[in-house]
Amino acid sequence: MVDLPGFADPNSVDEVDRAQYDEVKKKASKKSGGFQSMGLDFNVLRAVKTRGYKIPTPIQRKTIPLVLEGRDVVAMARTGSGKTACFLLPMFEKLKVRSAVNGVRAVILSPTRELALQTLKFIRDLGKFTDLRAAVILGGDSMEQQFSVIHGNPDIIVATPGRFLHVCVEMDLKLSSVQYIVFDEADRLFEMGFGEQLNEIVKRLPDTRQTLLFSATLPKVLVEFSKAGLTDPVLIRLDVESKLPDTLQLYYISVRSEEKMAALLVLLMNHIEANQQTVVFAATKHHVAYISEILDFVGISNTMIFSNLDASARKINAAKFTAKKVDVLVVTDVAARGIDIPELDNVINYNFPAKSKLFVHRVGRCARAGRSGTAYSLVGPDEYAYLVDLQLFLGRPLELVSPTKPNGNVGRIPQTLLEEQLTTLLNLHKDHNDLEGTKQVATNGYMQYLRSRPNASTDSNKKVKEMSFGTCGIHPIFMTTVDGVAETKKESLLEQMKAYRPRGTIFEVADKKNTQESAIMRQKRSEHNNLIENYHKKAEKRKADEAEGEMLVVNSLQKSDNAEIEGAFSEVILPKKRKIDDLYKKKKAKKPIIKDENYIPYAPSDRHTEEGLVVNNFQKEASKAQMDLTGDSDEAMKFARQKKVWDRKTKKMVTIDPHANGRKIKTEHGAWIPASFKSNRYADWKERNKIEQTANSDDNDDDDDAADGGGKKGKKAPKKTDFLSGRPNTHWARHNEKVKIKKRRSELKSTDQILKERQLMERKRAKSKPKKYRNKGGGNNKKINFKGKRK
Structure with a gap:
C-alpha cells in the first residue's frame, strides 16, 4: 500500500508521526480532495488508512464537510457509494472521547438487523483507535441484556426503531443527552411502516441535536419528515447521473415459470464458476426453503436468510457466506437494502421484482466501491411488463436477441441445457417425497404473493403485446457453448423455413390454374390486397422501431415536485453543471386567457365580494351539514359508539380516541400498543439485579432526598445521579448516600x-x-x- 501524506503507521505511532500529521494538515487545502483536508482527528485518519480508504467518494467529499459544520443533511446517492462512512467519520470527530457520565450521545437507526450489525462492524473498524463504546439494540434479542447494555452508558447505539422505542418506553428514557442521530436507509424505514416509531423517537430527542438522513430515493413522505424533524436541512443529490454503476453487467433471461428452477441450476452449474459468490433473491420464504433444499441435493453449498428465521440463525448464516464457507446465499428482499458483502460476484433474481427501485437495490449488492459484478434475471411471461418498466426507469433500450440483433440483452437458455436440468429435477422429486410438498407450499405462497404484487404500468403492458418475447433467440452468454452453437444453427434453419412463402396456394399449383377454385382465389386475393399491404407496412415499421430502440419513457415513480423540495430544504447540492430544473419536468406554459364578451360564466365576476358581505350563506351552511348513518358492520357500529365532540375549527362533530393515552405505537412484533405502555420488565430486572433507582425513572426519589436533608425546605433536591449510572453527582447526594448505607443492615x-x-x-x-x-x-x-x- 502506498503511503499517503497525513497518515500514520497504525502499528507505530509516536510524537514524530503526530507532528508530521499536524504539519500536513496545515498545508492541505480544501480542494485537495483527500481525507486529510477535511480536518479529521488523528486517530480517525489512522483508522481510515488501516481500513484501506484512499480517496473519498463524491458523496463523502460533499457530505462530510457539511456534517462537520453541524448542519442537518439529507444525502442521496446510489447504493454502494460509501454512505456509511459519511456519517461515521463526522460522528467520531464530534464525540471524540468516551464520556461515562453523559450517557448515549449518538443513535443510528437501521431498517434491518443485518444492516445494523454491519454498521456496528464499521464503527468498530473506523473507531478502533478511539475509546468510544458502541452497542446494538435489536428485536429478537434479550431485553434484560439490553437493559444492562444501556446501564453501561454506551456512547453510540445502533438499533432498529421498533425495539429501540420499546426499550425507551420500558425504561422511560428521555434521550436528553443525544447530540447526533442518523436515519440510515430512511426511505426503507418508512416503507416498512416505522413512520410512527420514528416520529415518537424524534419527540424524545432534544432540539439541539444534529440529524442526518441517508436514502437512495426521495419520496414525498421523506420530504415531509425532513420539513418537520430537521432544522434548516441541506439536500445533497448525487443520484441523478446514473442509478447503477458502470461496472455492473445486466443479463435478462426469458424462461417459462415452470422452468425457472432448471434455469437457475443451469446458471449455477454450467455458467457461473464454482469459486464465485452468488446471492439468489426469491419472492417468498417458501421459495427460499425450496431452492436451498434443491441446491443441497445437487451438491451446491448454500445457506439462506429470510425475515421469520431466528435472529441467531440469520447471523450465523450471514457469517458463513461472508467468510466464504458457502458459495450461494438464498434470501428474500430482507437483504436487498444496505448489506455489504465483500467481493460479491453475482446476483440472480429468481423472481423478478415488481418495483424498479427494488431491482436497483438487489443488484446493488455487487459491483460496489469500484468492483465489477454481474446480475442475472430470470423473467417469466407474467413479469415481462415489469422488465419494460425497469428499462424505462433506467433509461436503457430493451433489445430482444434475434438474427438481426445477436447482441441483444434479452435472450433464452439453450433447450438442451434446460432439458438436462429438468430431468435432474424430475428424478429428485421422484426419489424424495418431501420435495414435492415443499414445491407445493412454494407454489401456494407465490399465489398469495401475486395478490399483493403491484401492477405494472399500462404503457408497459401495451408494449409487451407488441414485442415477441416468445421468439427471442439464444442469449449471447450461451453462444460460446457447444449447446449454444448447435441451438443457434437449428434456430437459423427453422427461421428460414418459417420465412418461406409460396407464390400461390394449393388451388393455383400446376395444372389447376384454369379451374374454378383458382379463379376464386385470385379474386379473393385482389379484394384483400390493400389489407395485406397495410399489414406488411405495419410489420416493417414495427421492426424499424425495434431496431432503433424507440420506447415510450414513462416514470411511474411518485416524485417530489420542485416546490416541495424548495420548501423543505434551504440548499440543494447537485453534481457539477446540473441545475435543479433539470431534475423535474418543465413547467407548462400558461395558456393565455381569452376574454370573450359572448361567453356567460358559471359565476358572476363579483361573487367574492358578495360572499364576503352576505350574512347567511345557504351554500356554505349546506356544505357543512352532515347526516350520521348507522354502520352496517361491527367495526362501523363500534366506531359510531365512540365519544364525539364539537370541533370549533372544522365546525363539525369529531371522534375522540377512547384510549386514555390517545396515540399508539407499533412494537417490533407488529402489535399496536399505547405510547406509555410498560410491561414492568425493567422494574423486575432492577429488583433482581439490586440496582438503585436512577434519575430517569421516578420523581419520588427527589422527594425522599428532600426528606433526608438533601434539599431545602419546599424545594426538590438537586439531581443526585448521572444518566443511568446510579452514582452520586453532588455533595448532598453523596452525603445522603452514605447515610442510607449506614442505615442499611445486611441480612448476613x-x-x-x-x-x-x-x-x-x-x-x-x-x-x-x-x-x-x-x-x-x-x-x-x-x-x-x-x-x-x-x-
Whole structure:
C-alpha cells in the first residue's frame, strides 16, 4: 500500500508521526480532495488508512464537510457509494472521547438487523483507535441484556426503531443527552411502516441535536419528515447521473415459470464458476426453503436468510457466506437494502421484482466501491411488463436477441441445457417425497404473493403485446457453448423455413390454374390486397422501431415536485453543471386567457365580494351539514359508539380516541400498543439485579432526598445521579448516600456483630432489673468488657 501524506503507521505511532500529521494538515487545502483536508482527528485518519480508504467518494467529499459544520443533511446517492462512512467519520470527530457520565450521545437507526450489525462492524473498524463504546439494540434479542447494555452508558447505539422505542418506553428514557442521530436507509424505514416509531423517537430527542438522513430515493413522505424533524436541512443529490454503476453487467433471461428452477441450476452449474459468490433473491420464504433444499441435493453449498428465521440463525448464516464457507446465499428482499458483502460476484433474481427501485437495490449488492459484478434475471411471461418498466426507469433500450440483433440483452437458455436440468429435477422429486410438498407450499405462497404484487404500468403492458418475447433467440452468454452453437444453427434453419412463402396456394399449383377454385382465389386475393399491404407496412415499421430502440419513457415513480423540495430544504447540492430544473419536468406554459364578451360564466365576476358581505350563506351552511348513518358492520357500529365532540375549527362533530393515552405505537412484533405502555420488565430486572433507582425513572426519589436533608425546605433536591449510572453527582447526594448505607443492615451478620448484639441485650436486661436484684446471683451482674470477657 502506498503511503499517503497525513497518515500514520497504525502499528507505530509516536510524537514524530503526530507532528508530521499536524504539519500536513496545515498545508492541505480544501480542494485537495483527500481525507486529510477535511480536518479529521488523528486517530480517525489512522483508522481510515488501516481500513484501506484512499480517496473519498463524491458523496463523502460533499457530505462530510457539511456534517462537520453541524448542519442537518439529507444525502442521496446510489447504493454502494460509501454512505456509511459519511456519517461515521463526522460522528467520531464530534464525540471524540468516551464520556461515562453523559450517557448515549449518538443513535443510528437501521431498517434491518443485518444492516445494523454491519454498521456496528464499521464503527468498530473506523473507531478502533478511539475509546468510544458502541452497542446494538435489536428485536429478537434479550431485553434484560439490553437493559444492562444501556446501564453501561454506551456512547453510540445502533438499533432498529421498533425495539429501540420499546426499550425507551420500558425504561422511560428521555434521550436528553443525544447530540447526533442518523436515519440510515430512511426511505426503507418508512416503507416498512416505522413512520410512527420514528416520529415518537424524534419527540424524545432534544432540539439541539444534529440529524442526518441517508436514502437512495426521495419520496414525498421523506420530504415531509425532513420539513418537520430537521432544522434548516441541506439536500445533497448525487443520484441523478446514473442509478447503477458502470461496472455492473445486466443479463435478462426469458424462461417459462415452470422452468425457472432448471434455469437457475443451469446458471449455477454450467455458467457461473464454482469459486464465485452468488446471492439468489426469491419472492417468498417458501421459495427460499425450496431452492436451498434443491441446491443441497445437487451438491451446491448454500445457506439462506429470510425475515421469520431466528435472529441467531440469520447471523450465523450471514457469517458463513461472508467468510466464504458457502458459495450461494438464498434470501428474500430482507437483504436487498444496505448489506455489504465483500467481493460479491453475482446476483440472480429468481423472481423478478415488481418495483424498479427494488431491482436497483438487489443488484446493488455487487459491483460496489469500484468492483465489477454481474446480475442475472430470470423473467417469466407474467413479469415481462415489469422488465419494460425497469428499462424505462433506467433509461436503457430493451433489445430482444434475434438474427438481426445477436447482441441483444434479452435472450433464452439453450433447450438442451434446460432439458438436462429438468430431468435432474424430475428424478429428485421422484426419489424424495418431501420435495414435492415443499414445491407445493412454494407454489401456494407465490399465489398469495401475486395478490399483493403491484401492477405494472399500462404503457408497459401495451408494449409487451407488441414485442415477441416468445421468439427471442439464444442469449449471447450461451453462444460460446457447444449447446449454444448447435441451438443457434437449428434456430437459423427453422427461421428460414418459417420465412418461406409460396407464390400461390394449393388451388393455383400446376395444372389447376384454369379451374374454378383458382379463379376464386385470385379474386379473393385482389379484394384483400390493400389489407395485406397495410399489414406488411405495419410489420416493417414495427421492426424499424425495434431496431432503433424507440420506447415510450414513462416514470411511474411518485416524485417530489420542485416546490416541495424548495420548501423543505434551504440548499440543494447537485453534481457539477446540473441545475435543479433539470431534475423535474418543465413547467407548462400558461395558456393565455381569452376574454370573450359572448361567453356567460358559471359565476358572476363579483361573487367574492358578495360572499364576503352576505350574512347567511345557504351554500356554505349546506356544505357543512352532515347526516350520521348507522354502520352496517361491527367495526362501523363500534366506531359510531365512540365519544364525539364539537370541533370549533372544522365546525363539525369529531371522534375522540377512547384510549386514555390517545396515540399508539407499533412494537417490533407488529402489535399496536399505547405510547406509555410498560410491561414492568425493567422494574423486575432492577429488583433482581439490586440496582438503585436512577434519575430517569421516578420523581419520588427527589422527594425522599428532600426528606433526608438533601434539599431545602419546599424545594426538590438537586439531581443526585448521572444518566443511568446510579452514582452520586453532588455533595448532598453523596452525603445522603452514605447515610442510607449506614442505615442499611445486611441480612448476613458476622460473628463479632452477633456477639456485640448479645452483649447489648445483656446490658439492657441488667438495667431493667430492680436495684436490689442487680448484685445478687447470676452472672449478668458482672461487668463485660468490649471483647466479651467477664471480669
